[in-house]
Amino acid sequence: MTSIPEAKAPADEVVLEAIGLTKHFPVRRQLRDLFSNRHDAVHAVDDVNLTLRRGQVVALVGESGSGKSTVARLLAQLYPRTGGDIRLHGVSTKVKSGSAFRQYCARVQMIFQDPFASLNPVHTIRYHLERSLQIHGNAGDDLETALHELLERVSLTPPERYLDKFPHELSGGQRQRVAIARALGAQPEALLADEPVSMLDVSIRLGVLNLLRDLKERLNLAILYITHDIASARYFADQTMVMYAGRMVEGGDSETVTQSPAHPYTRLLIESAPDPDRLAGASEAAGEERGNGEPPSLIHPPTGCRFHPRCPVAMPRCSTDLPVPLEIGDVPGHWAACWLYDKAEVAS
Numbered sequence: 524m525t526s527i528p529e530a531k532a533p534a535d536e537v538v539l540e541a542i543g544l545t546k547h548f549p550v551r552r553q554l555r556d557l558f559s560n561r562h563d564a565v566h567a568v569d570d571v572n573l574t575l576r577r578g579q580v581v582a583l584v585g586e587s588g589s590g591k592s593t594v595a596r597l598l599a600q601l602y603p604r605t606g607g608d609i610r611l612h613g614v615s616t617k618v619k620s621g622s623a624f625r626q627y628c629a630r631v632q633m634i635f636q637d638p639f640a641s642l643n644p645v646h647t648i649r650y651h652l653e654r655s656l657q658i659h660g661n662a663g664d665d666l667e668t669a670l671h672e673l674l675e676r677v678s679l680t681p682p683e684r685y686l687d688k689f690p691h692e693l694s695g696g697q698r699q700r701v702a703i704a705r706a707l708g709a710q711p712e713a714l715l716a717d718e719p720v721s722m723l724d725v726s727i728r729l730g731v732l733n734l735l736r737d738l739k740e741r742l743n744l745a746i747l748y749i750t751h752d753i754a755s756a757r758y759f760a761d762q763t764m765v766m767y768a769g770r771m772v773e774g775g776d777s778e779t780v781t782q783s784p785a786h787p788y789t790r791l792l793i794e795s796a797p798d799p800d801r802l803a804g805a806s807e808a809a810g811e812e813r814g815n816g817e818p819p820s821l822i823h824p825p826t827g828c829r830f831h832p833r834c835p836v837a838m839p840r841c842s843t844d845l846p847v848p849l850e851i852g853d854v855p856g857h858w859a860a861c862w863l864y865d866k867a868e869v870a871s
């Protein structure tokens with residue numbers, strides 16, 4: 524195991540990187556397979572690259588089963604990786620348990636989708652926050668003041684109204700704020716937020732996203748925002764990356780990716796998003812662009828481009844050649860893994 528680097532990152536500094544990150548889950552072997560050499564695996568994540576910087580939000584967008592939550596769990600070191608690397612401040616880092624894992628968690632905290640499941644129902648809010656402060660050595664000389672500060676930071680005020688409540692006595696939004704406060708108790712540099720608002724009422728989602736954005740700015744946090752809702756990525760994230768069937772297919776600044784999507788799958792995601800303005804102006808052409816079918820099996824993923832069985836503009840090479848990331852147009856940093864943007868293809 525590589526030791527955890529001590530230095531804190533300055534503004535905009537790279538905190539956490541995934542480089543060629545890969546995760547295959549072995550599939551339990553069937554009786555018939557015992558007599559063969561078959562070792563099937565779910566190809567959940569393949570060759571994913573992403574960079575989290577201080578003071579920036581990166582959205583990872585995709586439908587269920589695209590591998591985006593697995594990426595978050597790999598970055599949190601909750602799963603061992605099959606291949607690739609995770610670098611914390613440029614240092615390759617692999618931790619499993621014990622003090623090394625705790626040191627890593629102090630720098631990289633995860634927020635889960637279901638705040639009710641992530642809080643222990645038999646313990647008060649005080650217990651959850653005290654534990655976080657004490658485990659990470661951040662209680663200071665005055666525990667009560669530290670608890671109040673944590674709750675104030677997530678806008679649960681006055682703090683004394685919440686400290687001795689149990690999770691079931693709070694609303695979904697308040698519980699997610701407590702989960703965020705607990706993560707802040709570690710004084711992390713990076714937050715991995717896995718669908719943090721998808722289980723909340725629509726009316727309170729914006730408040731929690733605004734809170735995360737405020738924390739990003741005030742505490743200079745690096746945030747990974749996992750979501751299936753590409754519209755919220757535009758609102759909340761600086762960069763947006765799109766995942767399909769375990770692979771990254773498009774990336775760039777959020778405005779460009781959501782307003783000028785290049786990859787046919789990103790266009791499909793945007794066409795499927797419930798946006799009243801867009802639906803009012805939806806054209807037949809947009810309908811023609813819409814891909815059909817279901818996501819593919821990740822045990823035997825399609826060869827070439829994994830989107831080719833659903834892609835309305837697939838070409839012969841798409842079923843055989845794996846697309847590489849290609850730059851799009853004049854917007855720096857905008858890329859798509861799609862043969863439509865291969866200059867040789869365009870010229871022919």
Ligand code: SF4
Nearest residue numbers: 828831834841861862
């Ligand atoms: Fe469609 Fe081919 Fe592009 Fe894949 S590489 S998205 S199949 S055009």
